[in-house]
Amino acid sequence: MAENSLDKTIRIGTRGSKLALWQAEAAAEKLQAAGLKTELVIISTKGDQVLDKSLDKIGSKGVFTEELEVSLREGKVEIAVHSAKDVQSTIPADLELIAFMEREQVNDVILSFDPGFKLERGSHAKIGTSSTRRRALLKKYYPNVTTAESRGNLQTRLRKLEEKQFDALMLAYAGVVRMGYDNLIVHTFPEDEFVPAAGQGSVAIECARDLDPELKQAIKEALDHTDTHTSLLAERGFLRTMEGGCSIPSFALATLTDEGISITGGLISLDGQTLLQETFTGSAEAAEALGENLAKTILGQGGDAILKSIKAQRSEA
Ligand SMILES: NCc1[nH]cc(CCC(=O)O)c1CC(=O)O
Numbered sequence: 283m284a285e286n287s288l289d290k291t292i293r294i295g296t297r298g299s300k301l302a303l304w305q306a307e308a309a310a311e312k313l314q315a316a317g318l319k320t321e322l323v324i325i326s327t328k329g330d331q332v333l334d335k336s337l338d339k340i341g342s343k344g345v346f347t348e349e350l351e352v353s354l355r356e357g358k359v360e361i362a363v364h365s366a367k368d369v370q371s372t373i374p375a376d377l378e379l380i381a382f383m384e385r386e387q388v389n390d391v392i393l394s395f396d397p398g399f400k401l402e403r404g405s406h407a408k409i410g411t412s413s414t415r416r417r418a419l420l421k422k423y424y425p426n427v428t429t430a431e432s433r434g435n436l437q438t439r440l441r442k443l444e445e446k447q448f449d450a451l452m453l454a455y456a457g458v459v460r461m462g463y464d465n466l467i468v469h470t471f472p473e474d475e476f477v478p479a480a481g482q483g484s485v486a487i488e489c490a491r492d493l494d495p496e497l498k499q500a501i502k503e504a505l506d507h508t509d510t511h512t513s514l515l516a517e518r519g520f521l522r523t524m525e526g527g528c529s530i531p532s533f534a535l536a537t538l539t540d541e542g543i544s545i546t547g548g549l550i551s552l553d554g555q556t557l558l559q560e561t562f563t564g565s566a567e568a569a570e571a572l573g574e575n576l577a578k579t580i581l582g583q584g585g586d587a588i589l590k591s592i593k594a595q596r597s598e599a
Pocket of ligand 1: 367457481485
């Protein structure tokens, strides 16, 4: 009797952080509900190990994904689960992203242990964040706010908040609610002003291109969320054309509409002085091209000069 590929246990590669485990468990539950067998395999990445440097200083692409991709290649796991936001814009040719799980609310939020904490335009608060996008947007919209590095997993960052290394902490709502810290949210940024990073709030599933086709299809059917996938194609098309890597303050958010798809995206200079932001609409079938065209437009509006100056500043540092 031929061996049935769907009887095989799907080994799920994941980082060991609590959020990563939550995401991997969410994928495992859905696979099990579809009748598939699963097992979690915890893999530590450079982004988990190097905690004393900001991500733009660790520098290389795929700080949260590389070791997972090696395990896919070596056949140690069948799939890898990532925060979609942490996945580099171009995947190596022997690997592929087969599914994007249903997206959580996409907004950035502020957490504080002081329930009376209010963020206002003139606020002088010190806010923990290590994201260049969040820092630059805060400079633009909240010019008196200062920021402090807050690398590390969510638990580490909350400890820094507890130790009063800063007054408040800025994070993605998705991770906060998944960890059950939403009771600490004191401010939610509107997504048209603080446009999230491409992929924020969604979970991406990666596998080797040569994974058994029947198994691949079953995984896709169990995990993929069509509207999220379409949005992510547009956002990742934008990101790829922007060619910035994860430490560039670019942003992109696509949503499906009655007519098709809408994507808002752009780029901000590190000092917050120059903001380029546009919204494009098109058909869902051409989602990827729409994101690419948006990026080309932003680059043409002066985005290329912003990128150049960011790269020059970085090589000086
Ligand atoms: N590398 C950080 C990272 N990657 C994914 C999330 C949050 C959850 C998500 O956006 O899916 C975070 C933390 C944050 O930005 O607050």
